[in-house]
Amino acid sequence: MSAGADPDGGLLGRVFLARVLEPGDEAGGRWLRQFGVGEVVRRLRDGGPALPGVSGKRWGGLVARAGRAEPERDLEVARAVGIRFVCPGDAEWPGQLDDLGDGRPTGLWVRGMPSLRMWALRSVAVVGARACTEYGAHAAASLASGLAERGWVVVSGGAYGIDGAAHRGALAVGGATVAVLACGVDRPYPRGHTALINRIAEQGLVVGELPPGDHPTPSRFILRNRVIAALTTGTVVVEAACRSGSLVTARAAQRLGRFTMGVPGPVTSALSAGVHELLRGEAVLVTDAAEVVELVGDMGDLAPPRRGPVLPRDLLEPAARTVLAALPGDRAAPAEDIAADARTTRDEAIARLYELRALGYVERHGDGWKLTRQAMISVRQRPGPC
Amino acid sequence: MSAGADPDGGLLGRVFLARVLEPGDEAGGRWLRQFGVGEVVRRLRDGGPALPGVSGKRWGGLVARAGRAEPERDLEVARAVGIRFVCPGDAEWPGQLDDLGDGRPTGLWVRGMPSLRMWALRSVAVVGARACTEYGAHAAASLASGLAERGWVVVSGGAYGIDGAAHRGALAVGGATVAVLACGVDRPYPRGHTALINRIAEQGLVVGELPPGDHPTPSRFILRNRVIAALTTGTVVVEAACRSGSLVTARAAQRLGRFTMGVPGPVTSALSAGVHELLRGEAVLVTDAAEVVELVGDMGDLAPPRRGPVLPRDLLEPAARTVLAALPGDRAAPAEDIAADARTTRDEAIARLYELRALGYVERHGDGWKLTRQAMISVRQRPGPC
Numbered sequence: 086m087s088a089g090a091d092p093d094g095g096l097l098g099r100v101f102l103a104r105v106l107e108p109g110d111e112a113g114g115r116w117l118r119q120f121g122v123g124e125v126v127r128r129l130r131d132g133g134p135a136l137p138g139v140s141g142k143r144w145g146g147l148v149a150r151a152g153r154a155e156p157e158r159d160l161e162v163a164r165a166v167g168i169r170f171v172c173p174g175d176a177e178w179p180g181q182l183d184d185l186g187d188g189r190p191t192g193l194w195v196r197g198m199p200s201l202r203m204w205a206l207r208s209v210a211v212v213g214a215r216a217c218t219e220y221g222a223h224a225a226a227s228l229a230s231g232l233a234e235r236g237w238v239v240v241s242g243g244a245y246g247i248d249g250a251a252h253r254g255a256l257a258v259g260g261a262t263v264a265v266l267a268c269g270v271d272r273p274y275p276r277g278h279t280a281l282i283n284r285i286a287e288q289g290l291v292v293g294e295l296p297p298g299d300h301p302t303p304s305r306f307i308l309r310n311r312v313i314a315a316l317t318t319g320t321v322v323v324e325a326a327c328r329s330g331s332l333v334t335a336r337a338a339q340r341l342g343r344f345t346m347g348v349p350g351p352v353t354s355a356l357s358a359g360v361h362e363l364l365r366g367e368a369v370l371v372t373d374a375a376e377v378v379e380l381v382g383d384m385g386d387l388a389p390p391r392r393g394p395v396l397p398r399d400l401l402e403p404a405a406r407t408v409l410a411a412l413p414g415d416r417a418a419p420a421e422d423i424a425a426d427a428r429t430t431r432d433e434a435i436a437r438l439y440e441l442r443a444l445g446y447v448e449r450h451g452d453g454w455k456l457t458r459q460a461m462i463s464v465r466q467r468p469g470p471c
Numbered sequence: 472m473s474a475g476a477d478p479d480g481g482l483l484g485r486v487f488l489a490r491v492l493e494p495g496d497e498a499g500g501r502w503l504r505q506f507g508v509g510e511v512v513r514r515l516r517d518g519g520p521a522l523p524g525v526s527g528k529r530w531g532g533l534v535a536r537a538g539r540a541e542p543e544r545d546l547e548v549a550r551a552v553g554i555r556f557v558c559p560g561d562a563e564w565p566g567q568l569d570d571l572g573d574g575r576p577t578g579l580w581v582r583g584m585p586s587l588r589m590w591a592l593r594s595v596a597v598v599g600a601r602a603c604t605e606y607g608a609h610a611a612a613s614l615a616s617g618l619a620e621r622g623w624v625v626v627s628g629g630a631y632g633i634d635g636a637a638h639r640g641a642l643a644v645g646g647a648t649v650a651v652l653a654c655g656v657d658r659p660y661p662r663g664h665t666a667l668i669n670r671i672a673e674q675g676l677v678v679g680e681l682p683p684g685d686h687p688t689p690s691r692f693i694l695r696n697r698v699i700a701a702l703t704t705g706t707v708v709v710e711a712a713c714r715s716g717s718l719v720t721a722r723a724a725q726r727l728g729r730f731t732m733g734v735p736g737p738v739t740s741a742l743s744a745g746v747h748e749l750l751r752g753e754a755v756l757v758t759d760a761a762e763v764v765e766l767v768g769d770m771g772d773l774a775p776p777r778r779g780p781v782l783p784r785d786l787l788e789p790a791a792r793t794v795l796a797a798l799p800g801d802r803a804a805p806a807e808d809i810a811a812d813a814r815t816t817r818d819e820a821i822a823r824l825y826e827l828r829a830l831g832y833v834e835r836h837g838d839g840w841k842l843t844r845q846a847m848i849s850v851r852q853r854p855g856p857c
Contacts (some may be wrong), residue, residue, distance in 0.1 A: 220737055349735030349747060351606055352758040361735060364756045372738040372747050 098122040099172045100156040100296070102191045105129055105147055108267075108294040109308040112138045114187025163297050166271055168196050179205040184341050185315050190294045193312075194270045197290035199436035200402075204261060204290060206443040208238035209377060210313045210320040210338070212331040213247025214356050221247055221324030221356060224348050226254030228321065231374025233260020236442040236449040237381075240265060240317050242309065243282055243291075245275055247323045247331070252281060256288055258452070259420050259431070261439040265316065266293040267301040267309035274301050288432045310334040318381045319344030321371060325359030332359050339367055344381050346371045401444075404429075408437035409446055414461065417453025484508040485558045486542040486682070488577045491515055491533055494653075494680040495694040498524045500573025549683050552657055553672075554582050565591040570727050571701050576680045579698075580656045583676035585822035586788075590647060590676060592829040594624035595763060596699045596706040596724070598717040599633025600742050607633055607710030607742060610734050612640030614707065617760025619646020622828040622835040623767075626651060626703050628695065629668055629677075631661060633709045633717070638667060642674055644838070645806050645817070647825040651702065652679040653687040653695035660687050674818045696720040704767045705730030707757060711745030718745050725753055730767050732757045787830075790815075794823035795832055800847070803839025 099122060106113040116125045116136045128136055129151035135144040160170065171177045172192035179202045182189055195201055211229050213221060229239045229251040239255040241248040243264035255262035264285045268274045270293045273282035285291055294312065295305065310330060314320055314337035322345075325331045339345045345368040350357030364370050371377050398406060411426035411434075412418065424434035438454050441447045446460040485508060492499040502511045502522045514522055515537040521530040546556065557563045558578035565588045568575055581587055597615050599607060615625045615637040625641040627634040629650035641648035650671045654660045656679045659668035671677055680698065681691065696716060700706055700723035708731075711717045725731045731754040736743030750756050757763050784792060797812035797820075798804065810820035824840050827833045832846040 220739065224738055348738055349743075349750070349756070350737055352610055352734055352736075353606065357735075358758070361756060361758050364735070364750070365762070370735070370747060370750045370756065372744070376751070 097156045098126045099192045100159050101154050104154040104296045105150045109188045111187040159296050168194055171195050177202045182315050193292050195292050196270045196286040200440055203440035203443045204238045205316050208240050208317045210240045210317040211251035212334050213323040214325050215244050215246040217246035217324045222250040225250035225323040228374050229254030230258045233258050234451050235378050262289040264291045265313050267305040269295050269297045269299040271297045311337045314338040315341055321346040322360050323348040324356045326355055327359045329359045405437045412456050417455040419452050483542045484512045485578045486545050487540050490540040490682050491536045495574045497573040545682050554580055557581050563588045568701050579678050581678050582656045582672040586826055589826040589829045590624045591702050594626050594703045596626045596703040597637035598720050599709040600711050601630050601632040603632035603710045608636040611636035611709040614760050615640030616644045619644050620837050621764050648675040650677045651699050653691040655681050655683045655685040657683045697723045700724040701727055707732040708746050709734040710742045712741050713745045715745045791823045794820055798842050803841040805838050
């Protein structure tokens, strides 16, 4: 559980606000910026004085929701099932979400072992139609596998169709994947993806703005897409009809200055028409993971440049240091072998390996992980305690 | 038969050179520019003095070919089967071929009724793989039909696969199509397309640099592609494997400042890989004829802008004037009806209608042809003799 180091107010205040404000509420974002978490919470709890920029009716609705909010209980329920709340200022907060300005999430509920911040540093969104074709599902799964094998984290929305194929493609090769949900992260949606989303929570991360127990709504789906776009280096759309929700994600990515990519398909397929529309604009046509990494890898890497030596090992979390110490010095090893050497689970090893990847210590090549040249130099120069 | 108004020399000289020089011979092009047709013909006939920039062996080969050339006979044989020779300076010469510089064809052999110059003004190349898929053939045929229905001329190479589908798509809707061959225009190649190419010569144009009777060779196919690229406003590639000949056409179009377009396909198809490669570069993704016309129509129209009134009717050829007079003033009519009213054949009517289209007199909408607003204004302002 994060300490809630937000200078504007405490963890509990933000948990409260996550319950009261809808995702992407820009008036709420302005209040937090202008008045601070403490003052906004106080006024909502006390029923006034009303904060600026909303109607009396809307203010009344927020106050009513505030009256029903039980942030201590939300945190307790979440903790009991292994869910933490990460908020701006926390060590695990992905700084690139601040690009959303006043639409930035109040905080994110997170299920899973890895550090959201570390994983997001080298991540790509793979999104698309729910009612996709076999072709689209195949393309999404291959793309996601290829990205995972190159050490990239695959982010998607957990939905049927392209999203599911992307998550499965990453999981299938022992890769890293993040599902960003439009509902409470304890309530997998769609129900038919309960097993998939639970598996993602074991091997990767399940993330969302909505408090435990909350349901998705059409507007929540749309607003969830801005989080996927902001969290990642770039967004790839694989099959989308015109006016598809995944085009919203792509356009949000464009507005945020992220890479926007599309996988083409037959011009006779209505499910490729939206992608082709994107590709006739600013989006870049990609046909495989290598082309995605070529685009986002050099210029788009949100991680600090890897020219010099890597961070001192002493600054790593103990779990990451243990996994790093289990990597053989002279060759690539599969995650299973590294996990066995580190006396931990494969899922834990995967969590740490992709974190170490973001920090420049290790690289993934197909099925194997190995130390980077920089990591080996740093080992030789200054043998660490591990 | 054109008069051969080339200031550099006579028609016969260029017919002779078309027999002696290979297509795209840039040394030959330089000679014509520096010495003029008459002098180049004389030296080749006399065996010297050798012209600069070629080896003695190469010069000897050219002199030997010159010894066998019989330009009068070439013209006679061609005339007998309705083939004319169009060369730079002729009224029918498409000026945009001059963009090829010293690689400009010496002249072009032409079969068919329409004016090559007029037709080329509003033309698009549709090219692609010989061994195409059903998907590619369908896409090429739809694209060509759509272009023809919008009054555009479809240019291709007469080959199996995409080329054939494009020609057939245009023919099927009573449209205009031009086959640019890599052999004598009296010798349809491939043999299996004899009926198709003969049909194109009736309803459209069959064009080539090679003199009657000449065979295609691999280098002639490649060099033919520069003529397709230069003749047209833009080139659309529909299916092409990596290293396909149609990518040569597309790259030539790019170098010449023409629009380069590609029709995407499944990323799992090797026959779309070359197109996707193009689309990851400068080429524009197109999915139908409307998108092609949107791109080439406004900026790329090689015809003079149509803002003002159209050219005076008196300057039209009599055959074109007759067809123009047969257009109803108040509605669209199919080519068949116009042909009947003009007491001519449907093929002749089609030839003239697409010429009139290039000149801004008429428009095609689906199956019907009608006068443009400008043409109607000019009729009202100044009733012509027809």
